[in-house]
Amino acid sequence: MIFLSLAWKSLRSRSLSTSLTVLSIALSVALLLTVERAQRSSREGFMSAISKTDLIVGGRTGPTQLLLFSVFNVGNATHNISWDSYQHWAQHPAIEWTIPYSLGDSHRGFRVVATNQDFFTHYRFRGDRAPEFASGVPFVGLWDVVVGSEVARRLNYKTEDSITLSHGATKGESFQEHGDKPFRISGILKPTGTPIDQSVYISLPAMEAIHIDWKTGAAPTEKTRITPDQIKPEDLKVETLTAFFLRTKSRLDTLRLQREINVYPEEPLLAIVPGATLQDLWRVLGYAERVLGLVSILVMIVGFSAMLIALVTTLNERRREMAILRSLGAGQSRIAGLLVFEAGLLTTFGVLIGVTVNVAVFALLAPWLENEFGLYLVGATFVLKELALIGAVLIGGILAGLVPALKARRQALKDGLTGL
Amino acid sequence: MALIELSNVEFSYGQQPVLRIPRFTMEKGERLFLHGPSGSGKSTFLEILSGILAPQKGEVRVLGQDLAAMTSSQRDRFRADHIGSIFQSFNLIPYLNVRDNIALGPAFSSVRRKPAAELDKERDEMLKALGIDHLFDRPVTRLSVGQQQRVAVARALLGGPEIVLADEPTSALDEDHREKFLKLLFELAEARGTSLIFVSHDRSIQRLFGRVEALSSLNEVKA
Numbered sequence: 115m116i117f118l119s120l121a122w123k124s125l126r127s128r129s130l131s132t133s134l135t136v137l138s139i140a141l142s143v144a145l146l147l148t149v150e151r152a153q154r155s156s157r158e159g160f161m162s163a164i165s166k167t168d169l170i171v172g173g174r175t176g177p178t179q180l181l182l183f184s185v186f187n188v189g190n191a192t193h194n195i196s197w198d199s200y201q202h203w204a205q206h207p208a209i210e211w212t213i214p215y216s217l218g219d220s221h222r223g224f225r226v227v228a229t230n231q232d233f234f235t236h237y238r239f240r241g242d243r244a245p246e247f248a249s250g251v252p253f254v255g256l257w258d259v260v261v262g263s264e265v266a267r268r269l270n271y272k273t274e275d276s277i278t279l280s281h282g283a284t285k286g287e288s289f290q291e292h293g294d295k296p297f298r299i300s301g302i303l304k305p306t307g308t309p310i311d312q313s314v315y316i317s318l319p320a321m322e323a324i325h326i327d328w329k330t331g332a333a334p335t336e337k338t339r340i341t342p343d344q345i346k347p348e349d350l351k352v353e354t355l356t357a358f359f360l361r362t363k364s365r366l367d368t369l370r371l372q373r374e375i376n377v378y379p380e381e382p383l384l385a386i387v388p389g390a391t392l393q394d395l396w397r398v399l400g401y402a403e404r405v406l407g408l409v410s411i412l413v414m415i416v417g418f419s420a421m422l423i424a425l426v427t428t429l430n431e432r433r434r435e436m437a438i439l440r441s442l443g444a445g446q447s448r449i450a451g452l453l454v455f456e457a458g459l460l461t462t463f464g465v466l467i468g469v470t471v472n473v474a475v476f477a478l479l480a481p482w483l484e485n486e487f488g489l490y491l492v493g494a495t496f497v498l499k500e501l502a503l504i505g506a507v508l509i510g511g512i513l514a515g516l517v518p519a520l521k522a523r524r525q526a527l528k529d530g531l532t533g534l
Numbered sequence: 535m536a537l538i539e540l541s542n543v544e545f546s547y548g549q550q551p552v553l554r555i556p557r558f559t560m561e562k563g564e565r566l567f568l569h570g571p572s573g574s575g576k577s578t579f580l581e582i583l584s585g586i587l588a589p590q591k592g593e594v595r596v597l598g599q600d601l602a603a604m605t606s607s608q609r610d611r612f613r614a615d616h617i618g619s620i621f622q623s624f625n626l627i628p629y630l631n632v633r634d635n636i637a638l639g640p641a642f643s644s645v646r647r648k649p650a651a652e653l654d655k656e657r658d659e660m661l662k663a664l665g666i667d668h669l670f671d672r673p674v675t676r677l678s679v680g681q682q683q684r685v686a687v688a689r690a691l692l693g694g695p696e697i698v699l700a701d702e703p704t705s706a707l708d709e710d711h712r713e714k715f716l717k718l719l720f721e722l723a724e725a726r727g728t729s730l731i732f733v734s735h736d737r738s739i740q741r742l743f744g745r746v747e748a749l750s751s752l753n754e755v756k757a
Contacts, residue, residue, distance in 0.1 A: 116638075116641045116642075119634070120627075120630075123629050123630055123634070124629050126629070127628065127629030128629075434624050435627055435628070438621075438624075438625065438626070438627060439627075439638075440586060440610075441584065441586070441613070441619040441621075442613075442614060442619075442638055442639065442641065442642050442689075443610050443611065443613045443614020443615070443617075443642035443643060444610065444614075444642050445606065445607045445610035445611075446606070447607070448610075448642075
């Protein structure tokens, strides 16, 4: 194909400008796709952090706040729920299961969640995925602890290791350690790509046990300290919870139940539908990602401008070449076509390299993204929208090629055979 | 039938009349030397013959077909099929080597593009005759002007077009090379039955041509 070989050799003869043009398109494409992928992953990871739970119930607070501290390990509860209220609702006939949560402690920056076996049985994320064990088993004894994959990986834990918990849940504070009450790691969970990975799970009685000598709200003194072997199981009465998750027997009951809980006269409670609150929250967070998307489109336009500049500035030097091609019987449209073809070729190479860079960047940076940002690359490498974006870039490149092409066409008409 | 036959051709750039040629004919096999000072419309005349430009009035019959009645893409195809061109200088596409430049000659024509083996054979013979067969793979930017002009000859003649139009191709050559170049051009053209229109202001070489015309005697527009 004469077009292909002409365009290819012509581009190759201007290798510096060609490679810079391809590079600028490649980088724009890579940025565009990277932003898309990051958006998609963060959105999917965010939206699928919890599933199968119809309502999350906590003390009276804001819906977003309740979602954040119960699912995402962010922020704190302002009010607790009494154990009696929990029992009342857990035994409600419309409810299939519940998972109680008691929060407030941490382990080296990771949240401690006190719960019971229901968590391992019923908790679901990303559709129908349940927490699974990479090694070990759920907590059995009082001083057993289960850690998320990220906790284990970052702190280099294995089962049977001994750890202690800290009082308070905020990162970076000077902690008061529950140093006198060490736990034993009974199990390590598999990675989930959700906040589970960054949590530490103990039983509800264990939560009571580490605070048994904290009744005044302050750390125990030498005199008031109660050692683990002094703790009797009957002393450990769970009195409060932070939140609980629930599943209704029929989805139709969800909204009715939510209303009932919200007007529960015994205690002010808040029940939220996690999906709806996730949507609300994402709508707010989404601003940042929409801005990012806009910026990446602007960068793409800059990439095309670079190509336009490269093609248009060489046109003048190439007038003689165009005149020769005309004399050989190449019509004005073919000459215009040659330039569009060159633009198409530049764009195609740019896109190919850009896609490669994007895939490579994610492959290389995936562990770092997971570590530093908790951004898990869930889902397909490319989805329809991204393929459509790639298509749009190719079409955009060809359209940009029309500018020098039409200019060359006019020039060829004016120059005739004499050229310059 | 005349090879080329112009009647009542008028061409102007905007309001500026350039050519008014009541009649011009040329027979097959002729070697025509057309002279005139620069700016007298020689290049325009060639552009009309090759179908790059269409006259506003009149008939331009080449090989029996009226170029003036064709669309511009029909004229492009006609030019690719039947006409080779050689310019004063810068004949070659700078980013192609000798081989690729020559291959462009018949590239846009379905008539001149014979089977590859046949074209290769013709090309090799021509390169040998022109004394540039050793430059085959060389980038054209590393050729002397004389070598470049010979490559241009090979490109214009490859595939045997009926007509070759040459626009002062010798003006960049010194006298010795000029005659040698013309002899080669004539030889190769004759072997293919190709007619030649050679435009120049340099009348020192006109004696080598079978027919000599002054553009001013054909053209009623006086510069």
